[in-house]
Amino acid sequence: MLGPIIEPVAVGIHALKKFEEKDRRLVIIGLGGTGSLAYETARILGFNDVVAVEKNERKLELARMIGIRAFPSIREALSNKAINVLDTVGDNKSIGEIESALDLIPSKSEIVITGLGNEVLSFHRDSLIRRELTIKGSIIYNPTDFIEASEIVYANQQYYLKYITKVVKLSDPDILPSLLLDENNLKIIIIIQ
Template sequence: MRAAVLEEPRRVVVADVPDPAPADGVLLRMHAVGLCGSDLHTWRGHHPFRKPPVVLGHEGAGEVVASSDPGFRVGDRVAVLPAMSCWECARCEAGHPHLCAGKRVPGGGWPGMLSEYFAAPGRVLVPLADEVGYDEGALIEPLAVAWHCTWGVEAGSSVAVLGGGPIGSLVAAVSRIRGASTVLVTDVKAYNREFLVQQGVPHVVDPSAVDLTGGNFSAAALGADPAGDGFDVVVVASGHPSCLVEAFALCRPRGRVVLLPMFAGPLSVDLNPVVLKEVTVQGSTIYTPADFRHAARLINDRVLDVRPYITSSVPLAETPEVLTAMDAGIDHLKIQIEPTR
């Protein structure tokens, strides 16, 4: 079968690789695989554990072509939860399988999904509704990331999202679904800001044109917080170091700052605002199986229509060119690869 293989940093080739063994229970023909920031980090050679040679891709949906799992039949359409936890360690038993030290993920103990076929156990597969396309199914994974990181958002909350790319824009959408009364998203790219406005995000700001740390910009400026204390939840969805300073400035006393990205290296930041305002700083990594299933329901029931988030879909052979274009800063939200083309 063909697959997109990262042979060395910044060099991807579409090559023939061995077909996956169906020993894991279900064999899929992949129809849609999204490219995300972590794929780009891997391509650049910066990812902490995905190292070449490796098949890229972990946001996928496909069709069952063979199954020894009684829960799935040939022809079923599914999305893949790309994490296989051991379900035996203390972290798994405590209800945190996404933190399992022994979990396998595509590119880390498990092949990537940018291939014509992919093998997976039935327990990580989620059915797609008949009217939902494979391209929408592949967006369940990033939507699950957004759902997981917004667990502290409640009805009436004020939320600021720093970074309006694919994940940040989904965080904004999920925050509104959870009942946030005010949602602010910041992004330096005009393309992302225009997309957010089109999706109905009420407050979209260019952080290069507005001082977010000056003390006079908070939820109060948006009419959501008369006391001027700031936002209840600030989600950092950009890896730029300046976002941490902005996040601590925008967060209200005893509010929460959630960190999503993996940063390129150690950071130096003034933590006095965290101490003086008793801010909680929370990391957020991937999602639990329950988060993934909830994201699937949002898409299957069209609670959130994710089709506008898909910028384009291209054949597998164009993967090298797409990654080069993403690295150069091409305007996009979500580019997907169709391994069957």
């Protein structure tokens, strides 16, 4: 049943490997498929202080219900020491969230951005330079990340199962849109009959 989450876990693994130091607070922006699973994966990989930021109130509530330390804004998630920021949304809104807090993000922090889009992303140059922030991009995964994701999920099934909030046997494709728009779930496994 956990097979469908291997790919987003691999995306998270690839992005998490971009950070130079695991002993910093890790702030994950976005608790969709990649972000929520990256939260669990980061803890398994040895990041010991992991928090998340989620703007959607329902997702925030669901995340907290399963034990994710989550906040509605990056400002609340910051630490006074250098941090790692993983943006799993990668659009103008999430970049805007980071940009709005650039003056508060501690010096020497690292930011990794995932997600694809057509938007032009911009940051205030002086804040980046004066604070010596590092920004990196992360594109999906490579074959070794996928294999590692399979092994991690298999060895830690009990931790990943809580992210699957619904399993549906799909015999009527007309109900698919309502399933996908249902904000009461983190991950839905759809079994096609």
